[in-house]
Amino acid sequence: MGNRLTKIYTRTGDDGSTGLGDGSRAGKESPRVAAMGEVDELNAGIGVLAAEALPQPLHALLTRIQHDLFDLGGELCIPGHKMLDESRITWLEAQLDDLNGTLPPLKEFILPGGSRPAALCHLARTVCRRAERSVVHLARGEEVAPAVRQYLNRLSDFLFVLARILNRELGHADVLWKRS
Numbered sequence: 001m002g003n004r005l006t007k008i009y010t011r012t013g014d015d016g017s018t019g020l021g022d023g024s025r026a027g028k029e030s031p032r033v034a035a036m037g038e039v040d041e042l043n044a045g046i047g048v049l050a051a052e053a054l055p056q057p058l059h060a061l062l063t064r065i066q067h068d069l070f071d072l073g074g075e076l077c078i079p080g081h082k083m084l085d086e087s088r089i090t091w092l093e094a095q096l097d098d099l100n101g102t103l104p105p106l107k108e109f110i111l112p113g114g115s116r117p118a119a120l121c122h123l124a125r126t127v128c129r130r131a132e133r134s135v136v137h138l139a140r141g142e143e144v145a146p147a148v149r150q151y152l153n154r155l156s157d158f159l160f161v162l163a164r165i166l167n168r169e170l171g172h173a174d175v176l177w178k179r180s
Contacts, residue, residue: 021078038131045124114167125159
């Protein structure tokens with residue numbers, strides 16, 4: 001990091017714009033800034049989940065994912081810059097496969113819930129889906145590396161499986177949907 005923030009407020013955003021990592025400015029309502037904000041919200045949601053008492057291996061996975069999301073956000077902040085390597089998608093898929101392989105197959109839809117950590121995981125999953133939609137919207141008008149979209153798509157699947165794992169680890173059953 002070349003410049004450290006010594007003063008948090010700059011007043012430069014008072015006009016409704018924000019600075020991007022390449023020095024350009026964008027409107028705070030722009031698709032790029034919306035996508036950046038939703039990825040940031042996702043990272044914060046995963047941080048809330050990671051603050052729960054979780055088994056260490058799962059906590060370490062979430063911390064690694066937070067680092068990936070920071071890189072992903074950096075890509076969004078610096079148009080045309082690449083920070084998220086495709087190997088991170090392969091890594092996430094491997095984690096997903098490992099966790100899912102320990103679960104019984106689903107025969108019913110499940111509702112978000114069970115234990116508190118699983119519910120937080122489901123909440124992060126929904127924010128992830130929203131962030132993915134924002135990135136897709138951004139990519140309709142501007143260049144976005146496919147890895148950004150792919151990572152978010154896999155991450156939402158990962159968070160779904162992780163919620164099931166957390167319920168199992170904490171002695172809660174999945175909350176099955178019952179058709180009215």
